[in-house]
Amino acid sequence: MNKTAIIRCEHFNAAHRLHNNNWSEEKNLQVFGKCNNPSYHGHNYDLEVKIIGLCNPETGYVIDTKLLSDLIKDKILNRFDHKNLNVDVNEFESLNPTVENIAMVIYNILKPELEASLELKIKLYETARNYVEYPY
Helix, strand or coil, X not given: CCCEEEEXXXXXXXXXXXXXXXXXXXXXXXXHHHHHCXXXXXXXXXXXXXXXXXXXXXXCCCCCHHHHHHHHHHHXXXXXXXXXXXXXXXXXXXXXXXXXXXXXXXXXXXXXXCXXXXXXEEEEECCCCCEEEECC
């Protein structure tokens, strides 16, 4: 039997500042540019959560989409939406909230909530032109 992927798309808005505390203000500005704004800046993130696994022969589901939707809302949207990632999300106290790191954090939050037999892939769009996939 082949595996099937089901994808849930969500959206959240969040602010962040890209900054390395070990660097000078000049180097931070050089590397991160306007993303280093001390007053932060925001994005309208689009999130795709892909669950890959075998369909349950009794339900036909890889995962119940209502359960997946509730899980994403509870664990991700409530935690990230309309938040300042640097200030309001514990994982970013010492981790620069780049789109790459945000995707990794989302993965690490969701993965333990899933059955071990299911694979998880995260695609996170920071803009229409910039997105990451984790893991790749």
